[in-house]
């Protein structure tokens with residue numbers, strides 16, 4: 001089993017990564033000195049697949065689990081679901097040392113984390129992420145929260161788990177499209193921090209897609225290490241952590257324009273990363289090769305990198321509404337080379353429009369996968 005430590009002083013915690021490690025959870029739990037009561041938060045599908053295994057580990061560790069099932073889906077990432085969990089915790093008289101366990105993808109993790117952050121001003125919580133997005137991204141770093149009807153992730157708190165328990169075996173049941181979408185965030189880590197890791201993905205993407213356990217463990221471990229490093233340096237996104245938004249400026253705009261229906265988050269990020277790199281190369285910030293390699297690896301994995309048809313003025317309007325805008329200049333994370341990015345605050349309308357236009361002129365022709 002691999003271990004990545006997130007260093008945050010007294011709030012430091014371990015991310016344990018392995019294959020078929022569900023059955024070792026009991027031993028680890030005993031070290032955490034939790035109260036007896038635990039709430040296991042999950043959805044019906046994940047419960048059917050993995051609920052018993054975790055439940056048995058909890059009881060074997062001497063804990064008393066209560067299962068809370070939420071319907072699956074982003075549209076249930078709401079205060080209403082949070083309330084449903086509060087009701088149960090209050091009825092069952094959960095105390096300050098009672099724990100919350102999130103068993104599921106990023107939706108379950110974000111909701112359960114927010115409950116843990118706020119119930120009795122904070123109870124311990126454990127993440128058992130089951131989607132690739134959750135394993136490499138959402139379970140690590142302590143951003144918790146839910147959506148508001150006026151916008152995504154508007155209600156939330158920074159609150160760190162006491163443990164993240166990652167079994168890559170569960171990716172076998174994850175729908176293929178979810179696996180591929182999750183790879184966008186993995187590629188992102190290579191671009192922002194580590195060229196060697198980017199090359200690792202280029203060399204090993206076939207093994208990843210074939211769910212080769214050793215490759216998956218290495219990839220998830222490396223991703224968690226990179227995210228943990230960034231979070232340890234800047235827990236509350238006052239500076240460095242913003243580099244994790246590489247690909248997300250245009251990614252979010254695309255998700256908004258298409259009403260969060262057409263693309264999975266990772267799919268939009270893939271388009272956004274290639275766009276940001278292309279724009280950077282047009283601005284002379286990085287070599288054209290950088291953008292071509294990101295585009296190529298995304299496409300080889302099965303991610304679309306084509307900017308969808310949209311009116312530039314709609315995109316511009318959405319970017320203006322975004323928190324990343326100062327004085328009508330848009331903030332972007334752009335690559336300097338593979339493994340190093342910088343944040344630029346002065347992307348103006350002309351540069352953007354010029355890049356959008358070039359995407360429409362060259363879409364699908366410039367860099368065919370091979």
Ligand SMILES: NC(=O)c1ccc[n+]([C@@H]2O[C@H](COP(=O)([O-])OP(=O)(O)OC[C@H]3O[C@@H](n4cnc5c(N)ncnc54)[C@H](O)[C@@H]3O)[C@@H](O)[C@H]2O)c1
Pocket residue numbers: 043045046049072073074077104105106107108110130131132133134137138139140141142143144153170171172173174175178265
């Ligand atoms: N907190 C953060 O830092 C952070 C970072 C990235 C994303 N997020 C949030 O995470 C959410 C997206 O997460 P997601 O992509 O995991 O979506 P998700 O939680 O909706 O999971 C995707 C689908 O896969 C299913 N699933 C999950 N694991 C499975 C498995 N092992 N086998 C079979 N099916 C499985 C789920 O039931 C769901 O239907 C969004 O709400 C996003 O805002 C948060």
Ligand SMILES: [Zn+2]
Pocket residue numbers: 185248265269
């Ligand atoms: Zn993301």
